[in-house]
Amino acid sequence: MLHTVNKSPFERNTLKTCLAHAKPGSAVLLIEDGVYAALSGTAHSDMVTQAMAQVSVYALGPDLDARGVANRVLNGIKVVDYAGFVDLAIEHPATQSWL
Amino acid sequence: MKFGIMVNEGPYQHQASDTAYQFAKAVLAKGHEVYRVFFYHDGVNNGTRLTVPPQDDRNIVTRWSELAAKHNLDLVVCVAAAQRRGLLDESEAKRHGRDANNIAAGFRISGLGQLVEAGIQADRMVVFGD
DSSP: OEEEEOSOTTTOSHHHHHHHHOOTTOEEEEOGGGGGGGBTTSTTHHHHHHHTTTSEEEEEHHHHHHTTOGGGBOTTOEEEOHHHHHHHHHHSSOEEEEO | OEEEEEEOSOTTSSSHHHHHHHHHHHHHHTTOEEEEEEEOGGGGGGGBTTOOOOTTSOOHHHHHHHHHHHHTOOEEEEHHHHHHHTOOOHHHHHHTTOSOOOBOTTEEEEOTHHHHHHHHHOSEEEEEOO
């Protein structure tokens, strides 16, 4: 399963809920304001780092760039573009959007 | 592979319509098919041709229309959501006694059955919203 999260963890708790439901081996793609969860040195960095033991975490590069935070991404998070987003949607049999 | 795309947020609100558009473009660029884009809730506002954004801003509505024309996409607006928000095509305007319609090129008004069908026919369904 591919999970997409589009809200900042500083605004909503969708990422936390998503990570509580995501099964090991699934992928979580951070998009839109969700990319704020991909940053190092924040109150949510540990949660994301711990999650990466079970799930693969990706962040959408164009959304990191739009927010000027591409140089602050946590180790282990893979940055993808829209084509990479499509590939993830194909690799996983279903996509769950956490809105 | 066939993709169904659902857009539940209006244009210029947050980013859902932009992300859905960029995703659809990437799907097509990779040689896959966009089976249908279904606009629901405030997403129906992506289909009004009366939007006039500033010239230096992207025109979200026109962008969808142009993508639809180029790739023969099926852009479907939910009829009940559209009626609530004042989005009408010619026959809907006539049926409800309104003096104008505002649906943009490439969009058509239909029902939720089109969403269900897209869910059945498409290999992947991806939802964008608020």
